[in-house]
Amino acid sequence: MSYLPHTTEDREAMLAALGLDRVDRLFADVPAGVRLGRPLALAPGMSEAALVRYMSQLAGQNQATDRLVSFLGGGATDRFIPSMVAQVVGRAEFLTAYTPYQAEISQGTLQAIWEFQSMMAALTGMDLAQASMYDGASAVAEAALLAAASTGRGRVVVMRSVDPQMRAVLRTYATGKRLEVVEVGDRGDGTADLDAARAAVDDRTAALVLADPTFYGVLEAAPELAAIAHAAGALAIAQVDPIALALIEAPGEWGADIAVGEGQSLGLALGFGGPWLGFFAARESLVRRLPGRLAGATFDQHGRRGFALTFQTREQHIRRAKATSNICTNQGLLALAASVYLATLGPQGLTEAATRSLDLAHLAARRIDALPGYRLVSPAPFFDEFLVASDRPAAAVQESLLRHGIVGGTDIGADYPERAGQMLFAVTEARTEPEIDRLVAALEEARA
Amino acid sequence: MNTIFEDSRPGRRGVWFEAASESAPEGAIPAARRRRAPPALPEAAEVDLLRHYVGLSHMNYSIASGPYPLGSCTMKYNPVVNERVAALAGFAALHPAQPVSTVQGALRLMVELEAALCEITGMDAFSLQPAAGAQGELTGMLIIRAYHEQRGELEQRSQVIVPDSAHGTNPATASMAGFEVVAVPSDARGNVDRDALRARVSERTAGLMLTNPSTLGLFDDGIEEIASIVHAAGGLLYYDGANMNPILGVTRPGDMGFDVMHLNLHKTFSTPHGGGGPGAGPVGVRAFLRPYLPGPRPIRAGDGAYGLEPASDASIGRVRSFFGNFLVLVRAYAYILAQGGDGLRQVAEDAVLSANYLAHRLGSDFPLAYDRTPMHEFVASPAALRHETGIRALDLAKGLCDEGIHPPTVYFPLTVEEAMMVEPTETESKERLDQVADAFARVAALARADAERLRTAPHTAPVSRLDEARATRRPDLRYRAGQSLPPHDPDGTAADR
Numbered sequence: 021m022s023y024l025p026h027t028t029e030d031r032e033a034m035l036a037a038l039g040l041d042r043v044d045r046l047f048a049d050v051p052a053g054v055r056l057g058r059p060l061a062l063a064p065g066m067s068e069a070a071l072v073r074y075m076s077q078l079a080g081q082n083q084a085t086d087r088l089v090s091f092l093g094g095g096a097t098d099r100f101i102p103s104m105v106a107q108v109v110g111r112a113e114f115l116t117a118y119t120p121y122q123a124e125i126s127q128g129t130l131q132a133i134w135e136f137q138s139m140m141a142a143l144t145g146m147d148l149a150q151a152s153m154y155d156g157a158s159a160v161a162e163a164a165l166l167a168a169a170s171t172g173r174g175r176v177v178v179m180r181s182v183d184p185q186m187r188a189v190l191r192t193y194a195t196g197k198r199l200e201v202v203e204v205g206d207r208g209d210g211t212a213d214l215d216a217a218r219a220a221v222d223d224r225t226a227a228l229v230l231a232d233p234t235f236y237g238v239l240e241a242a243p244e245l246a247a248i249a250h251a252a253g254a255l256a257i258a259q260v261d262p263i264a265l266a267l268i269e270a271p272g273e274w275g276a277d278i279a280v281g282e283g284q285s286l287g288l289a290l291g292f293g294g295p296w297l298g299f300f301a302a303r304e305s306l307v308r309r310l311p312g313r314l315a316g317a318t319f320d321q322h323g324r325r326g327f328a329l330t331f332q333t334r335e336q337h338i339r340r341a342k343a344t345s346n347i348c349t350n351q352g353l354l355a356l357a358a359s360v361y362l363a364t365l366g367p368q369g370l371t372e373a374a375t376r377s378l379d380l381a382h383l384a385a386r387r388i389d390a391l392p393g394y395r396l397v398s399p400a401p402f403f404d405e406f407l408v409a410s411d412r413p414a415a416a417v418q419e420s421l422l423r424h425g426i427v428g429g430t431d432i433g434a435d436y437p438e439r440a441g442q443m444l445f446a447v448t449e450a451r452t453e454p455e456i457d458r459l460v461a462a463l464e465e466a467r468a
Numbered sequence: 469m470n471t472i473f474e475d476s477r478p479g480r481r482g483v484w485f486e487a488a489s490e491s492a493p494e495g496a497i498p499a500a501r502r503r504r505a506p507p508a509l510p511e512a513a514e515v516d517l518l519r520h521y522v523g524l525s526h527m528n529y530s531i532a533s534g535p536y537p538l539g540s541c542t543m544k545y546n547p548v549v550n551e552r553v554a555a556l557a558g559f560a561a562l563h564p565a566q567p568v569s570t571v572q573g574a575l576r577l578m579v580e581l582e583a584a585l586c587e588i589t590g591m592d593a594f595s596l597q598p599a600a601g602a603q604g605e606l607t608g609m610l611i612i613r614a615y616h617e618q619r620g621e622l623e624q625r626s627q628v629i630v631p632d633s634a635h636g637t638n639p640a641t642a643s644m645a646g647f648e649v650v651a652v653p654s655d656a657r658g659n660v661d662r663d664a665l666r667a668r669v670s671e672r673t674a675g676l677m678l679t680n681p682s683t684l685g686l687f688d689d690g691i692e693e694i695a696s697i698v699h700a701a702g703g704l705l706y707y708d709g710a711n712m713n714p715i716l717g718v719t720r721p722g723d724m725g726f727d728v729m730h731l732n733l734h735k736t737f738s739t740p741h742g743g744g745g746p747g748a749g750p751v752g753v754r755a756f757l758r759p760y761l762p763g764p765r766p767i768r769a770g771d772g773a774y775g776l777e778p779a780s781d782a783s784i785g786r787v788r789s790f791f792g793n794f795l796v797l798v799r800a801y802a803y804i805l806a807q808g809g810d811g812l813r814q815v816a817e818d819a820v821l822s823a824n825y826l827a828h829r830l831g832s833d834f835p836l837a838y839d840r841t842p843m844h845e846f847v848a849s850p851a852a853l854r855h856e857t858g859i860r861a862l863d864l865a866k867g868l869c870d871e872g873i874h875p876p877t878v879y880f881p882l883t884v885e886e887a888m889m890v891e892p893t894e895t896e897s898k899e900r901l902d903q904v905a906d907a908f909a910r911v912a913a914l915a916r917a918d919a920e921r922l923r924t925a926p927h928t929a930p931v932s933r934l935d936e937a938r939a940t941r942r943p944d945l946r947y948r949a950g951q952s953l954p955p956h957d958p959d960g961t962a963a964d965r
Binding site: 022023024025026030031033034035037038043045046047048049050051053054055056059060061062063064065066068071072074075076077078079080081082083084085086088090092094095096098100102104106107108110111112113114115116117118119120121122123124125126127128129131132133134135137138139141142143148149151152154155156157158165183185186188189191192193195196197198239242265266267268269270273282289290291292293294295307313314315316317318319320321322324325326327328329330331332333335336337338339340341342343345346347348349350351352353354356359360362363364365366367368369370371372373375376378379380381382383401402403418422427430449453 | 795
C-alpha cells in the first residue's frame with residue numbers, strides 16, 4: 021500500500037516546474053561512492069489487508085494478558101484501563117500533533133500537560149511536576165543527575181531495593197558525568213538497613229535514592245532515610261508507585277526533594293514494555309534545574325488565559341551543551357492518557373482501586389502463606405506486591421502456573437543472588453477472587 | 469477553556485471499583501505511613517470529562533488538520549492502520565516480564581525490524597531500547613566512550629566535534645556523555661568546513677556527530693573526506709538519523725562511513741508524534757561496536773525459536789527498562805512492511821521533490837539561505853522582508869497559523885538570519901503544496917500591507933499571541949485550589965496584565 025499522494029502526472033508537473041527531466045537530478049550532491057546502487061533488499065509493499073493479516077499473525081504468536089491471568093509485577097502491572105483513556109488518546113488532534121512549539125495553535129496539548137503536571141504534583145504532594153520523562157528508569161537517572169548538579173557533589177547512594185532496571189539505567193547515565201554510584205543493601209525483610217545507609221551517605225553524597233514501596237513490595241523506612249540524606253546535605257529522591265500513593269503517605273509529606281516513578285499503572289497499556297512514561301516532581305527551588313518540558317499558564321494579548329512552554333532556557337534547543345538534560349521529545353501522549361485515567365477515577369476511584377489492590381493482595385498472600393511448601397518472605401507491611409519462597413524451584417512453579425493460564429512469580433534471583441528462588445507476585449484491582457482461587461490451586465498442584 | 473480542576477465538583481466521579489470481599493488486616497499500612505488526605509484530583513462525571521478533552525482537542529493543530537511543514541520534525545501522515553495493529557491485544561496486553569515462550573511473536577517482530585533497519589541503514593546490529601532520538605544519541609555517545617575506554621584512550625579522547633548547525637540535542641548529549649564539545653563551522657556552501665575540521669581533529673578527538681543531510685537540508689557531498697579525516701585521527705563517526713527520510717534507498721549511513729547512529733522512528737517511519745512523544749530512537753552500530761550495545765537483545769536461535777541474548781560484559785548497560793517503546797516499534801515495522809523496499813525509495817524521492825517544488829514556489833520573499841538544491845527540507849531566510857517591513861520570522865509564523873497551516877520551524881538553525889526551516893514531507897499533495905506556497909505569499913503581502921495585523925497574529929486561534937515571558941517571570945505551573953490562576957477571561961477584561 022502507499023501513503024503517497026503524488027500521481028505520475030503530479031511528479032512530472034513538479035519536475036517540469038523545476039526545469040528538470042528526472043528526479044535523480046535532485047540527488048546530484050550524493051557522491052557516487054556512497055550510493056546504494058541497488059534496491060533495498062526488503063519485501064515488496066503489502067496491501068492493508070495483508071499487513072493486518074501478518075501483524076495479527078505475529079500478535080497471535082503471543083499469549084497476552086487478555087488470555088493469561090497476570091500476577092506479574094516488577095516494574096509493570098496489569099490494571100484496569102477505563103474506556104475513556106483510549107477514546108481520548110485515539111483522537112487524531114492529540115495523536116498527530118507535535119511538541120507545542122507554536123503555543124497558540126497547540127492549546128489542547130499545552131493545557132493537557134499543565135493539568136498532568138497539576139495532577140502529579142497533587143498525587144506526590146510535591147510543589148510541581150514536569151511534563152514527563154521516557155520511563156521511570158530514566159526519571160530516576162535524571163533525578164540523580166539533577167541532584168549532582170544541584171549539590172555539586174559526585175556520589176549517589178541508591179538502595180538495592182530500588183527496581184534493578186532503574187538502578188541499571190542510573191548506572192548507565194552516571195558514566196558520562198563520572199558519578200560514583202554506591203548501593204546499600206537491605207535487611208532480609210526487604211526494608212532498609214538504616215545503619216548501612218547512614219554509613220554510606222556522607223558529605224560527598226549528592227542524593228539518596230529509595231523506593232517506597234520497594235521492588236520487593238514492602239513499605240520502606242522512607243522518612244528515616246530522608247532524614248539521613250538531609251543530615252548529610254544530600255537530596256532525598258523517592259521512587260514511588262502512583263497507585264499506592266492513594267493510600268501511602270506522599271513523598272512531599274515525608275520530606276522527599278524529588279519524587280519520580282513509572283507511570284505505566286496510570287492507564288497505560290502493558291505493550292510489552294512501552295511506551296509508558298516517567299513522572300518527575302520536585303520542590304519548587306529546583307525548578308530551574310528540571311529536565312524536560314514544563315508548561316505554564318500565562319495571558320494572551322487580550323488578557324485571556326493560555327498555556328505555553330516555559331523555563332525553556334534550561335533546555336537543549338536553547339542552552340545546547342549547557343542544558344540540564346538532552347531530553348527533547350518526551351511521552352506527551354502517555355501523559356495525556358495518565359491525566360485522563362486520573363481524572364476518570366478521581367480521588368474516590370483511585371482510592372478504591374488502591375484499596376481493592378491492597379485487599380486482594382493481602383488475601384492472596386495470606387492464602388499462599390498458608391499453603392504447605394510456600395511462605396511469605398517478609399512480615400513487613402506491603403502494598404500489592406510480595407515475595408514468596410518455595411521449596412520447589414521457581415521455574416517449575418512458573419511452568420505449572422502457565423499450564424493453568426497464569427503468569428506470575430518472577431524469580432528475582434537473577435538480580436538478587438541472595439534472594440535466589442524468591443518469587444514476586446503482584447495482585448492488582450484488575451484481579452478477581454476466583455482468579456486468586458485459581459492461583460492458589462495451581463500453586464498447590466505445582467508443589468505436588 | 470476551564471481547566472478540569474475548575475470544573476471539579478465534590479462527589480462527581482467516573483469509574484468505580486467493587487470492594488474485595490475481605491479487607492486487608494487493620495494496620496496493613498501502619499497508621500504513621502497512611503496518606504492523610506486524598507490526593508486533590510479532579511472530580512468529574514464521564515460526560516463532562518469527554519467534553520473537556522474533546523474541547524481541548526479542538527484547540528490543537530495536528531497532521532489531521534492540515535499541512536505541518538515543521539522542519540527537522542518530519543511530520544508526515546501517520547497511517548491509521550498502524551493504530552489498529554498496535555492495539556491488537558497480542559501486543560498491547562503483553563507483559564514484558566512474561567516467559568519467552570509466551571512472547572514469541574513480539575520477539576520475532578523485533579528481530580525482523582532489526583534486520584530491516586540494518587538493511588536500510590547499512591549497519592550491522594541495532595538496539596531497539598532507546599525511547600527517543602535524544603536517548604538514542606546518548607546511547608550512541610556512551611558506546612563511543614566505552615570503545616575508547618576499552619582501548620585505554622578515554623582520558624585522552626575527551627572531545628566531540630559538532631557542527632554549528634547541529635540540533636541542540638547533539639551538544640547536549642555529548643556533554644551528558646562526559647565529552648567536551650568542539651564546534652566546527654559551516655563553509656560557504658553550508659557543508660562542514662573541512663579545513664576547519666582538519667584543524668580541530670587531533671589525538672583528543674573521540675568522534676564527530678553529524679546529520680546528513682544537515683539541518684540546512686543540504687547533503688554534505690564532502691562526506692567521504694569528512695569520514696576519512698575523523699577516522700584517520702582515531703575518532704568515530706556518529707550519525708544523527710533525524711534527516712534519514714530523503715536518503716531511504718539512496719544512500720546509507722553505513723556506506724557513508726558512519727560507525728554508530730540512531731533513527732527517529734517517529735519521524736522517518738511515521739509513528740504519531742503524540743503532542744511531544746512517544747518516539748523511539750533505535751541505535752545501530754557497525755559490527756566492531758556490537759558488544760557495547762545495551763541488552764538484552766531479541767535473537768532467533770538455531771532451532772527457530774526466539775529468545776533474549778544478555779548484554780555482553782562490554783555493554784554500556786541499560787538505557788531504558790525492558791525493551792523500549794515496543795508499540796512504537798510495532799507501528800514502525802508496519803510502516804516498513806506497507807511501503808516495502810521500493811516504496812521507501814519512493815518516499816525519499818517524493819520528499820525531496822516536494823521540498824524542491826515548494827522552495828521554488830515560495831519565491832523571492834523567502835530566498836534559500838544557501839543557493840543549492842535542498843533535499844527533504846530547506847531553510848528560507850526572509851531577512852530582506854524583515855529589513856523592509858520590520859516583520860520577523862516569528863510574525864510570519866503566527867500569520868501562517870491564521871492561514872490554517874502549521875508554521876515551519878523558526879530561528880533554527882541558529883546560523884541563519886530569520887531562519888524558517890520548511891519540511892513539507894512526501895505526504896502533502898501538489899495541491900496542498902500550492903496552498904502552502906500561496907499562504908506564504910499572502911503572509912508576505914500582509915507584511916507590506918498591514919504589518920500591525922501580522923505583529924498581533926494569530927487572530928483565528930483559540931488564543932492570541934501569548935506572553936511567553938510572563939510564563940517564566942511569574943511561573944504558574946500547576947493548579948492550586950484557592951490561589952489565583954490567570955483567570956479564564958473570554959471578554960479580555962482581566963485587570964492583571
